[in-house]
Amino acid sequence: MKRSVLYFALFFLLCGLLPGHAMVHRHKFVLKDTPYTRLCSSKNILTVNGQFPGPTLYVTEGDTLVVDVINQARENVTIHWHGVKQPRYPWSDGPEYITQCPIRPGTSFSQKIVLSDEIGTLWWHAHSDWSRATVHGALVVYPKKRNDHPFPKPDAEIPIILGEWWKSDIQAVVDEFIQSGDPNVSDAFLVNGQPGDLYPCSRPDTFKVTVDHGKRYLFRMINAVMNNIMFFKIANHNITVVGSDGAYTKPFTSDYIAISPGQTIDFLLDANQRPSHYYMASRVYIIAGTAGNTTTTAIIQYTGNYSAPPEPVLPILPDFNDTLASTSFTRRLRSLASKDHPVDVPKNVNKILFFTLSINTVGGSIGGRLRASINNITFVPPRIAILQAYYRRIRGVYGDDFPSNPPFTFNYTQEIIPQDWLTPQNGTEVSVLEYNSTVELVFQGTNLVSGIDHPMHLHGYSFYVVGSGFGNFDRDRDPSNYNLVDPPLQNTIAVPVNGWTAIRFKANNPGVWLLHCHFERHVSWGMEMAFIVQNGKSPDAKMLPPPPDMPRC
Known part of the structure; x- marks a missing residue:
């Protein structure tokens, strides 16, 4: 026995x-x-x-x-x-x-x-x-204990993925982008793969969520859109945000969401309105140009006996260029910072980095082909993976001298910037971090060529967003206003247009980890770099060996 x-x-x-x-x-x-x-x-x-x-x-x-x-x-x-x-x-x-x-x-x-x-x-x-x-x-x-959430138990949950669609082949879009320098906009945005009623030939396939009056639903939202922050709203309903980027947040109520490419938002919906059909809708936040017919829709439909309206109620979304609506939502995110869900914000920082995020041009003229850079370096991908070169000690694949600060200081957000500052340098450089170092990284948006938001994503880590603001970061003044009590734990954060965002993390995950803007066109223009986090001394602080079937170059 x-x-x-x-x-x-x-x-x-x-x-x-x-x-x-x-x-x-x-x-x-x-x-x-x-x-x-x-x-x-x-x-x-x-x-x-x-x-x-x-x-x-x-x-x-x-x-x-x-x-x-x-x-x-x-x-x-x-x-x-x-x-x-x-x-x-x-x-x-x-x-x-x-x-x-x-x-x-x-x-x-x-x-x-x-x-x-x-x-x-x-x-x-x-x-x-x-x-x-x-x-x-x-x-x-x-969570390890099912339904052990720090919010009311939902009756059901629904994944929602915001995406987009080009009528032409996506590789053809990329090829044309490489030739022309700027990508064609997509033909539609999507909710769970469907454009919605406002686009032709889409009404029969519009995504629908059926709800019972009086019940609560957990929506798990992902922004898989390629190049845009998105606004989202459900007609006649408020939502309660309870999580973002794989971490719980302090619950807060809102009538809309602003979500960056790469970001996730978990929110609760109480089905407490008169039984009917209601649109949930999403469209771009964009600070320049026009948004056009970019609104994608899905339908919330209540169960019960009632006459459905010929057209569901459509929510009134924030204006497509409403920067305040975008940044205000993002700044409402906070960690729980409770006994069961504590925060571990690095208080004593020993590595300070300041990264400028810029749109640049080739040749230093406004009409030139567009590039992008971090600290004035446009990333050039190698032909051998940096991780492989680092692990195998292969020389000549990358440099380890990525600058901790931009090459020179200027008024990053001034309206007119001299054209001879517009050309970046090409490079395949990494920044080396010692194991267990505590890092503060300030992202500074610039107005080179044009100011724009930058949703920055760090691989291998979540980080605490301790501060943000418009204009130029002030090292003497702004850190005094950092939130070190309950900052949100994110892996993707939108740096506001012509503004700054400060993050902190402990470099306790050895390896090679990418940092990049999650606007795909900015990555294609070179807005990325990589960190190498060195091994620690103990066996459990060292990078593990590679699997036997790693793809070959």
Whole structure:
């Protein structure tokens, strides 16, 4: 009897089924070209398992996933697990030529995704060229004790992915972008893959959510849009924000959401209005130009006996250029900072970085081809992954002299900036951080060529957003107003147009980790860099070795 009990215990332990032991989940992602129809037109798109958006994965805090990525398409691809810290294991992080070479057609790669303290909504997406336009999906992380949320238990939950659609092939859009210097705007925005009633040929397929009056619903929202912060609103309903970027937040009520590309927002909806049909709608926040017909819709429909209106009620969204609405929402995010959910904000910083974020031009003229830079360096991708070069000590792939400050100081947000300041330098440089160093990084937006918001995403880490403001950051004045009590824990943060944002984190995850703007056109122009976090002294502070099937360059 004792031996049988031991065998059962070993079986459950290996399967991760005993209390306190993480599960190992195995999935297969088959990438292939799939015919899809939207906006009265058909084309082939790159999909995972034939789905668009791709499959939603459900895991528990601390679990591990093994995802067999099989590339049956015609193009290279990588998969990034957005918001997963991957402790000591950057090999499966995914960005092309940063942590891995691409998965070539006809090959595969088994990615091990290691979860740690993330709880809530994360997502996965392609991280090669612009493939994430159609290759993306939700990653839902439940707490170890199911329904142990610091908010009222919802009756149901609904993933919501904001995306977009081009009638032409996305690779053709990229090729034309490379030739012309600026990408064509998409033909529609999407809610869970559908444009909604306001676009032609879309009404029969509009995404619908059925709710019962008096019940509460948890919406898990992801902005997978390529180049825009988005406003979102549900007609006649308020929502309660309870999480963002895989972390809980102090609940707050709002009648709209502003969400950056790469960001996730968890919110509760109380179905407490008169039973009817109501639109939920989303459109861009954009500070220059016009928004056009960019409103995508889905429908909240109550159960019960009533006459549905011929047209659901449409919410009134903030104006497309309402910067205050965008920044005000973002600044309302706060960590719980409670006994059960404490914060660990670095108080004594020993590494201070100041990064300017700029749109530049080639040749220093306003009419020149556009580039982008961090501290005046336009990133040039190598042909060997930086992680591989670092681990194998291959010389000549990258430099380790990324500047901690911009090359010279000026009024970054002044209205007119001399044209000879517009040209950046090309480089493949990294910034090296000592293990366990405490880092403060201030992002400063500039008005070179044009000021614009920049949603910045750091791989391998979540960070505390301790401050933000408009204009130039003042080192003597602004830190005194930092929030070190309950700052939000994010992995993606929108730096306001012609403004600044300060973040803090502890460099305790060794490896190579990408930092970039999550506007895809800015990445294509070169607004990215990488950190190398060195190994610590103890065995559990060192980067783990690579898997045997790492893709080859």
